[in-house]
Amino acid sequence: MLHGEVQYELPNDRLYTFVGAMTLKLSPEERRRSALEPDPSAATLEASAGSTTMRNPTNGAGSSTGSASDSLVSPIGPENVLLRGCKLSSCAHAIGLVLFTGNDTKLMKNQRHAPSKVSNVYSKLNRLIFMIFLVQLVLIIVSTVAFFLYTAQAVDLAQGGSAGYWYLDSVLEGGTGASVVSFVTFLILYNNLVPISLYVSLDIIKVTQAK
DSSP, X not given: OOEEEEXXXXXXXXXXXXXXXXXXXXXXXXXXXXXXXXXXXXXXXXHHHTXXXXXXXXXXXXXXXXXXXXXXXXXXXXXXXXXXXXXXXXXSOOOOOOOOOGGGSHHHHHOOOOOOOOOHHHHHHHHHHHHHHHHHHHHHHHHHHXXXXXHHHHHHHHHTTSSOOGGGHHHHHTTHHHHHHHHHHHHHHTGGGSOTTHHHHHHHHHHHHHO
């Protein structure tokens, strides 16, 4: 059974580069065997990584390939990495280790939001209509407040014996219901501010120009 650790770069969106190293812990038997003959696992790792296998000297031992060591270090490059969604072919089996999952994978890091297909004309038109709606809302609120202030003043004049609109007293007595009715009334009065047919006109113009 192999024991070791893998040191690798942080999640990023670079698909064609990878920097890492795998360190395998050698058992006493493997260390004695590596002192007499080349380690088969080292040759396998060297062939798969395509680079020179290095050994870490311990207890002041030499760094030559024939000396005993506690660990075997092999670099990991992009040729040793299988990206998410890839498939192996012409391979009976493979031993791998998952390094990144979920949103940390390179493919997920490369994902971008789909660009908007709305034209610049429609985008600008949407912003203008939103501004018109805000202006309309402000006008409705101001008109509703002004209506109730004017109605209250007219009723006070009528109750004081002066000429006033005494029949508007029922509006003030209506409370919240009267406020809603006044709001809806001004909403209907100001609905002409919104160019409802503008989108239809733009579509007709686009179809005409396309011909």
